[in-house]
Amino acid sequence: MTRASAKAGGRRPVVDEPVIETHALTKRYGRGRPAVDGLGLVVPRGSVFGFLGPNGSGKTTTIRMLMGLIEPTSGVARVLGEPMPRAGQRVLPRVGALIEGPALYGFLSGRDNLVRLDSADPAADPRTRAARVGEALDRVGLANAAAKKARAYSLGMKQRLGLAAALLQPRELLVLDEPTNGLDPQGMREIRTLVRDLAAGGTTVFLSSHLLDEIEQVCTHVAVMSRGRLLTQGTVAGLASSVRGRLSVTTPDTAEAVRVLKEHGVNDLVVTDDRVTGELPAGELADLNAALVRADVRVRAFGAQRASLEDAFVALTGEGFDVAG
Numbered sequence: 668m669t670r671a672s673a674k675a676g677g678r679r680p681v682v683d684e685p686v687i688e689t690h691a692l693t694k695r696y697g698r699g700r701p702a703v704d705g706l707g708l709v710v711p712r713g714s715v716f717g718f719l720g721p722n723g724s725g726k727t728t729t730i731r732m733l734m735g736l737i738e739p740t741s742g743v744a745r746v747l748g749e750p751m752p753r754a755g756q757r758v759l760p761r762v763g764a765l766i767e768g769p770a771l772y773g774f775l776s777g778r779d780n781l782v783r784l785d786s787a788d789p790a791a792d793p794r795t796r797a798a799r800v801g802e803a804l805d806r807v808g809l810a811n812a813a814a815k816k817a818r819a820y821s822l823g824m825k826q827r828l829g830l831a832a833a834l835l836q837p838r839e840l841l842v843l844d845e846p847t848n849g850l851d852p853q854g855m856r857e858i859r860t861l862v863r864d865l866a867a868g869g870t871t872v873f874l875s876s877h878l879l880d881e882i883e884q885v886c887t888h889v890a891v892m893s894r895g896r897l898l899t900q901g902t903v904a905g906l907a908s909s910v911r912g913r914l915s916v917t918t919p920d921t922a923e924a925v926r927v928l929k930e931h932g933v934n935d936l937v938v939t940d941d942r943v944t945g946e947l948p949a950g951e952l953a954d955l956n957a958a959l960v961r962a963d964v965r966v967r968a969f970g971a972q973r974a975s976l977e978d979a980f981v982a983l984t985g986e987g988f989d990v991a992g
């Protein structure tokens with residue numbers, strides 16, 4: 668920001684400024700290993716940013732620091748260009764957050780829960796409250812269940828009501844801690860669709876998850892955590908393409924295919940039913956296909972499989988993605 672615009676007092680978002688940025692952010696609860704250790708996150712504006720890691724890898728602790736709920740032991744966290752937790756009062760009204768399940772009153776209807784939350788917001792105009800609540804319920808697909816008591820809601824409905832609460836005001840940033848945790852596949856799909864819609868409307872979404880395929884399905888960017896440390900961050904496509912894919916050959920003649928591929932220097936061959944996969948070789952794939960055909964291997968399908976985020980995780984850590992951490 669130039670000095671002149673700073674003087675004018677505008678907090679206009681600087682377009683290229685990350686929505687979340689941390690430097691050497693660290694949280695130590697006790698004497699052991701820090702729960703979050705030297706984290707440097709950069710969340711670009713407009714991204715759907717997946718914060719990926721097994722349980723216990725430090726995701727919730729990070730989110731709590733970003734939202735000013737706990738103090739870091741050391742390091743810096745900036746949200747919407749301002750330091751947290753110091754600027755919380757200015758920053759938090761611009762952020763919608765869903766952390767560790769929404770705080771709801773079971774004896775109130777979905778609608779009345781939102782009315783109560785909206786009334787507690789001094790910035791919310793009471794004259795437009797009913798319309799605002801109605802719109803938020805609509806947005807998360809709860810309009811038809813609005814009169815039901817919240818205790819009769821399924822977990823997915825409660826989660827959506829929590830999201831509706833976060834959406835009562837327009838938000839620049841949504842922070843969602845494991846938003847699909849405990850939901851059935853239908854509930855998960857609904858939340859994913861909602862996240863995509865919100866992102867399409869220009870909201871930056873930061874969501875944590877221990878589910879690789881979830882991140883692959885909805886996120887543009889990802890940061891991977893393991894044991895409190897950041898392993899990598901960047902675009903989902905970039906991370907997956909940084910790992911070589913695998914060669915895949917479908918054939919009834921798997922044994923012969925393995926022999927030919929081995930001869931041509933393909934490593935890490937795995938046979939499953941009528942499919943042989945191996946490390947994608949550096950050379951021309953067409954030559955390999957020709958070699959198989961020359962050896963009378965009946966090739967039904969031949970090609971390179973794109974590396975998944977899971978392949979990337981394994982390549983980074985040398986271990987599988989163990990949800991139990």
Ligand SMILES: Nc1ncnc2c1ncn2[C@@H]1O[C@H](COP(=O)(O)OP(=O)(O)OP(=O)(O)O)[C@@H](O)[C@H]1O
Nearest residue numbers: 696697702720721722723724725726727728729877
């Ligand atoms: N209040 C606390 N006091 C002490 N240790 C804690 C506290 N909260 C978290 N931890 C520890 O910090 C580490 C990181 O936990 P955190 O909850 O941040 O991970 P997470 O990736 O969000 O996992 P989960 O998905 O299980 O919440 C864990 O070892 C956890 O036991």
